[in-house]
Amino acid sequence: MKRRNFISLLAVMAAAGALSACGASSSAEGAGSTAASAGSEADDRLAAAQARGTLIVALEGAWSPWCYHDDTDTLVGYDVEVSRAIAGQLGLEPEYVEGEWDGLFAGLDAGRYDIVCNGVEVTEERAKSYDFSQPYAYIHTALAVREDNTDITSFEDLAGRTTANSIASTYMTLAESYGAEVLGVDTLDETIQMLLAGRVDATLNADVSFYDYLNVHPDAAFKLVAETEEASHVCIPVRNDGSADTLLAAVNEAIDALRADGTLAEISEKYFGSDISSED
Numbered sequence: 488m489k490r491r492n493f494i495s496l497l498a499v500m501a502a503a504g505a506l507s508a509c510g511a512s513s514s515a516e517g518a519g520s521t522a523a524s525a526g527s528e529a530d531d532r533l534a535a536a537q538a539r540g541t542l543i544v545a546l547e548g549a550w551s552p553w554c555y556h557d558d559t560d561t562l563v564g565y566d567v568e569v570s571r572a573i574a575g576q577l578g579l580e581p582e583y584v585e586g587e588w589d590g591l592f593a594g595l596d597a598g599r600y601d602i603v604c605n606g607v608e609v610t611e612e613r614a615k616s617y618d619f620s621q622p623y624a625y626i627h628t629a630l631a632v633r634e635d636n637t638d639i640t641s642f643e644d645l646a647g648r649t650t651a652n653s654i655a656s657t658y659m660t661l662a663e664s665y666g667a668e669v670l671g672v673d674t675l676d677e678t679i680q681m682l683l684a685g686r687v688d689a690t691l692n693a694d695v696s697f698y699d700y701l702n703v704h705p706d707a708a709f710k711l712v713a714e715t716e717e718a719s720h721v722c723i724p725v726r727n728d729g730s731a732d733t734l735l736a737a738v739n740e741a742i743d744a745l746r747a748d749g750t751l752a753e754i755s756e757k758y759f760g761s762d763i764s765s766e767d
Contacts, residue, residue: 606626623742
């Protein structure tokens with residue numbers, strides 16, 4: 488894999504030092520004030536979470552199959568069920584806060600959320616600001632173009648082209664590293680619609696997200712032409728100010744338990760049709 492933007496799990500660990508119905512999504516303002524208040528009263532985020540009985544989880548809520556609303560407007564997805572299972576291991580109820588991608592990290596920085604569980608890949612830059620859990624998923628970044636496009640067959644062909652991706656995402660960073668101009672978008676649906684309409688030349692996203700989209704929209708006229716060689720590590724970021732040390736340790740223990748008892752594999756098969764929780 489061309490890992491200009493990614494680092495190995497070992498590097499992350501060095502930097503870190505280290506399902507009941509879905510809970511109702513709360514507003515960012517309401518959950519934010521709750522977490523900020525708890526954070527001001529305790530330096531230990533795990534203790535604060537235990538005191539209120541909830542684990543405040545930030546996610547986008549618009550990225551199928553990771554976190555999205557189904558036909559009944561229920562928040563579902565891989566990250567939703569994984570974070571719910573982690574909360575259960577901690578004896579807590581998940582409290583979900585939905586927001587745009589860059590806002591998730593701003594809220595984490597401000598102490599409004601306990602964790603972000605939104606398919607977050609580890610990068611060198613992020614490792615400077617956050618501590619990361621062990622991986623709970625492994626993915627490849629894929630490059631998609633319209634079916635009639637014969638000019639773009641590799642990441643190197645992105646030079647001078649336009650792509651659409653979430654601002655500050657690893658996909659945006661990777662596209663820019665190959666010389667592409669990136670237009671900011673909020674959702675995968677919006678990204679693909681821009682691609683199909685010819686407003687951009689290509690887009691990047693997790694391979695499994697593209698496969699899921701094509702399963703739901705088999706007539707969508709785009710194709711995958713390249714993907715990164717090595718799998719990226721999908722982990723849970725927490726604040727690295729020391730307040731989340733015990734929380735991170737507890738999250739890692741929960742991931743270990745959920746992997747050992749087959750829960751991660753079961754959830755992965757449900758949403759992706761394969762086990763992305765294992766590097767193998």
